[in-house]
Amino acid sequence: MAQQNQNADSQQSPQQGAPDLSDIDHLSYEQAREQLVQIVSQLETGGTSLEESLQLWERGEALATRCEQWLDGARERLDAARARREDREQAASSSE
Numbered sequence: 001m002a003q004q005n006q007n008a009d010s011q012q013s014p015q016q017g018a019p020d021l022s023d024i025d026h027l028s029y030e031q032a033r034e035q036l037v038q039i040v041s042q043l044e045t046g047g048t049s050l051e052e053s054l055q056l057w058e059r060g061e062a063l064a065t066r067c068e069q070w071l072d073g074a075r076e077r078l079d080a081a082r083a084r085r086e087d088r089e090q091a092a093s094s095s096e
Contacts, residue, residue: 019055021062029070036063 024032039060043053 019059021059024059024062024066027063027066029067032063032066032070036060036067039063 027035039056042048043056043060048056
């Protein structure tokens with residue numbers, strides 16, 4: 001009976017080992033991308049336990065999402081700049 005309790009205590013649910021991802025929201029694009037590259041390298045190299053691999057994968061997914069957020073924001077800024085330029089060009093051509 002003690003053996004069963006010990007085995008039950010030693011087993012972790014997937015949620016218990018979830019990595020802390022709260023720092024990712026504060027990373028720059030370059031920081032998030034660099035960490036993502038390192039994680040991909042670690043996963044490709046292997047040698048980690050299943051639990052460690054899952055934690056790396058979860059962090060990698062969160063880092064990839066952060067990179068996408070930065071890129072989406074950059075696209076929006078570029079689109080806004082182009083729209084302002086087109087508006088100025090139209091205003092200049094209509095005043096001629």
